[in-house]
Amino acid sequence: MTGGSSSDSSPSSALRDIAFGSFAGVCGKIVEFPADTVKVKLQSQPIDGSAKLYNGPVDCFRQTVAREGFRGLYRGLSSPLVGAVLENATLFVSYNHIQKMIRASRVDSTEDGELTLPELFTAGALAGTVASFLLTPIELVKCKLQVQDMARTGELGAGASTVTAAAPGVKTKAIGKEQRRYYAQPSAPKKGAAAAAFPSSTTSSMFAAAEASTASSGFSRIITAASSALSSSARATTTTVAAPVAAAGAYSGPIDVIRRTFRTHGLAGFYRGHLGTMLRETGGSAAWFGVYEVAIRQLIQYHQSHSLQGEQRVMSKADLATSELLFAGALAGISYNVVLFPADVIKSRQQTEDELRALRGKDAKLTGSAGSGFWQVGRNLYRAEGIRGLYRGCLVTVVKSTPTSAVIFGVYEMLNRNF
Numbered sequence: 001m002t003g004g005s006s007s008d009s010s011p012s013s014a015l016r017d018i019a020f021g022s023f024a025g026v027c028g029k030i031v032e033f034p035a036d037t038v039k040v041k042l043q044s045q046p047i048d049g050s051a052k053l054y055n056g057p058v059d060c061f062r063q064t065v066a067r068e069g070f071r072g073l074y075r076g077l078s079s080p081l082v083g084a085v086l087e088n089a090t091l092f093v094s095y096n097h098i099q100k101m102i103r104a105s106r107v108d109s110t111e112d113g114e115l116t117l118p119e120l121f122t123a124g125a126l127a128g129t130v131a132s133f134l135l136t137p138i139e140l141v142k143c144k145l146q147v148q149d150m151a152r153t154g155e156l157g158a159g160a161s162t163v164t165a166a167a168p169g170v171k172t173k174a175i176g177k178e179q180r181r182y183y184a185q186p187s188a189p190k191k192g193a194a195a196a197a198f199p200s201s202t203t204s205s206m207f208a209a210a211e212a213s214t215a216s217s218g219f220s221r222i223i224t225a226a227s228s229a230l231s232s233s234a235r236a237t238t239t240t241v242a243a244p245v246a247a248a249g250a251y252s253g254p255i256d257v258i259r260r261t262f263r264t265h266g267l268a269g270f271y272r273g274h275l276g277t278m279l280r281e282t283g284g285s286a287a288w289f290g291v292y293e294v295a296i297r298q299l300i301q302y303h304q305s306h307s308l309q310g311e312q313r314v315m316s317k318a319d320l321a322t323s324e325l326l327f328a329g330a331l332a333g334i335s336y337n338v339v340l341f342p343a344d345v346i347k348s349r350q351q352t353e354d355e356l357r358a359l360r361g362k363d364a365k366l367t368g369s370a371g372s373g374f375w376q377v378g379r380n381l382y383r384a385e386g387i388r389g390l391y392r393g394c395l396v397t398v399v400k401s402t403p404t405s406a407v408i409f410g411v412y413e414m415l416n417r418n419f
Contacts, residue, residue, distance in 0.1 A: 016416075017096055018089040024411040025088030028404040029080055034073035035400030036080070037064065040146045042393035043348040057396040076145030079254045083138035087131050088408065094127035095289055121290035128285025132278040137270035139277060141257045143351045148251055264354075275374040276347025280340045287335040292409060295328035296320070318417060325413050326406040333405025337397045342390035344397070346378045353377075 038060045045053050054060035064072045102119050115123070251257045261269045300315050307315075317325075337344075353372070372380075381389045 014093055014097070016419075017092045020412050020415040020419075021088040021090075021092035022085040023415065024408045025084035026081060027411050028088075028408040029077075029084035031407055032400040032404035033077055033080065034061075035396050037073050037075060037146050039393040039397045039400070040143050040348055040352070042396065043345050044143075044147050044352045045392070057393070057399075060396075076142045076254070079138055079141040079145065079257075083135060083142070086134045086138070088412075090131045090134055091127050091285065092412065094130045095123055095285075098123040098126050117290065117294060120293045121286045124289030125282050125286035127289070128281035128283070129278060131285065132274070132281040135281060136274040136277045139347070140261070140270055140272060140351045141254050143348055144257050144261075144355055145251060145254065147352045148355055273347040273350035273374070276343040276350065279343040280347065283340040283343075284336040287339045288332045288405070291335040292328050292332035295331050296325075299324050299328065317413070322410060322414065326410045329406040329409030330402045332409065333401035333403075334398055336405065337394070337401045341394050341397065342378065345390055345392055346374055346381065349377055349381065350374065 035057075038057050041060050041064070042054060042057065054063060061073075068075070099115060099120075102115060102123060103113055106113065251260070258270075265272070296317055299320055300317070303319065304315050350372070378390070385392075
């Protein structure tokens with residue numbers, strides 16, 4: 001039987017699929033998670049025309065390690081580990097069960113009959129649809145944990161939040177590069193940053209007095225002391241305001257995300273971005289299983305055509321080497337992500353929208369209003385960045401999915417062979 005398991009329809013067969021799929025999924029998730037963290041951060045960057053946070057996957061990886069250490073690459077791992085168990089168990093069980101249903105619907109076919117490639121693609125698509133209902137809440141928790149430290153460690157520019165809340169009743173403008181440098185490096189204050197922390201009239205008069213006084217060398221020490229006091233006061237003000245802003249969006253862990261999401265949005269909040277997840281899983285799983293089966297059949301056909309003339313034995317998947325199974329799995333991983341990658345980008349932006357809006361400041365332009373729908377988010381992103389924006393993080397995703405998918409299929413097949 002294609003699909004990696006026997007055609008046995010007994011409960012023990014389903015339990016084997018659950019156990020083998022779960023273990024394979026955990027192995028794959030550990031391999032891919034650092035790249036997944038990079039992908040989510042790239043997908044969640046602002047689209048308001050400001051400078052990008054990262055120059056690319058390598059820069060994102062470097063900044064994350066520099067700010068958070070290697071542990072930062074595994075931020076939020078516990079949630080997707082649970083997700084990997086549920087996802088792969090659901091995928092393999094559903095995929096094999098749907099194949100059995102397709103066979104049973106045939107009037108002139110036995111239960112062990114080989115499925116056509118269109119039927120295998122259909123089975124993969126339906127399995128992905130089923131898995132999406134489990135994956136959406138899990139990925140929402142994962143994405144929220146992955147992006148929150150972008151602001152707490154300064155990757156989003158703490159100055160954006162700090163200046164917005166600098167003082168009650170004070171109107172502030174967008175932060176320039178000079179001010180962002182100030183908030184990243186308090187030891188080197190800039191004039192613009194100090195001005196942003198106080199009413200314009202007070203600031204102007206103080207600087208005017210300072211300039212007038214510097215004309216007299218006798219008051220130079222007084223001016224130096226006043227300038228130091230002004231800078232210290234500005235630093236104290238921004239520090240006092242910035243801390244609550246950053247802390248407001250921080251989660252202590254997956255349980256805290258679940259609790260606060262339910263309290264704020266109810267059960268529906270866990271399914272924000274579900275349409276994107278379902279589209280990705282339906283199309284992606286069709287390609288994932290389908291391409292894997294195509295590659296397996298081609299490898300079997302190749303071996304049969306190059307076998308010794310006297311050997312007429314019919315080959316099967318069990319005759320393939322482990323390296324060939326890994327190769328087929330790698331091809332499946334590439335196809336899974338390329339097929340409907342824009343849906344994944346939109347999904348990530350929907351699921352992290354609240355956190356990034358709060359941390360960048362309420363005037364920041366993200367993907368629309370809070371709770372905006374799938375098509376609205378996609379339309380806004382396309383208008384801001386075009387097709388390129390819809391494929392942000394695609395390269396790093398393909399890089400991570402290639403070895404991950406190879407590991408998942410390789411482990412699953414080897415477990416089936418030996419147990």
